[in-house]
Amino acid sequence: MTFSMKVLGFLTAAMFMTTGMAIAGPEKDPLKARVPADKRSAAKKDKSPLYKKAKDAPAEIVAEGKALYEGKGTCINCHGKAGDGQGPAGAVLTPGPRDFTNCKFHKKRKDGELMWVIKNGSPGTGMVPLVPATISEEDAWKIIAYERSFCKK
Numbered sequence: 001m002t003f004s005m006k007v008l009g010f011l012t013a014a015m016f017m018t019t020g021m022a023i024a025g026p027e028k029d030p031l032k033a034r035v036p037a038d039k040r041s042a043a044k045k046d047k048s049p050l051y052k053k054a055k056d057a058p059a060e061i062v063a064e065g066k067a068l069y070e071g072k073g074t075c076i077n078c079h080g081k082a083g084d085g086q087g088p089a090g091a092v093l094t095p096g097p098r099d100f101t102n103c104k105f106h107k108k109r110k111d112g113e114l115m116w117v118i119k120n121g122s123p124g125t126g127m128v129p130l131v132p133a134t135i136s137e138e139d140a141w142k143i144i145a146y147e148r149s150f151c152k153k
């Protein structure tokens with residue numbers, strides 16, 4: 001193979017990777033509340049029976065949450081294995097799925113607000129209600145603990 005053919009091959013591969021790769025649509029205002037104003041204070045008070053705060057949940061709860069996130073819950077399809085919102089099904093969605101590696105997002109939300117969206121969805125987006133159709137409320141609390149763990153700060 002001549003040098004120029006190698007370069008051409010490399011460029012073609014690079015172009016294929018760029019166009020063929022799944023990149024989710026941009027997130028819409030991740031720091032803006034999703035729970036409607038009249039339901040927000042009640043949602044903020046909703047607490048898990050499994051832990052005080054999801055970010056301090058015991059390791060075994062986080063591990064169960066991971067299994068549910070990647071399995072029964074199907075969250076991985078949109079939110080991605082790395083939690084960055086780049087899952088294969090999320091690629092076709094606008095707005096894009098939430099990027100759980102964003103610590104600023106986590107600081108803005110109480111655990112109960114995340115639960116509210118998992119139960120009620122975020123109207124007009126690909127985030128549909130998943131409790132109780134897909135997972136139980138207890139499953140969702142476990143997944144919330146795992147989602148919090150994507151923020152590494």
Ligand code: HEC
Pocket residue numbers: 027028030033034035069073074075076077078079089090093095096097098109113114115117118122125126127128130135143144
């Ligand atoms: C079909 C794709 C899809 C699946 C599956 C999915 N989500 Fe989402 N999710 C989204 C999208 C899109 C958004 C962004 C919605 C918005 O911007 O309002 C989102 C947003 C969220 C949010 C952020 C809510 C907020 O307050 O901003 C949480 C929490 C969430 N999803 C949890 C989950 C959990 C837990 C699962 C699995 C049980 C899951 N999602 C499965 C598409 C999905």
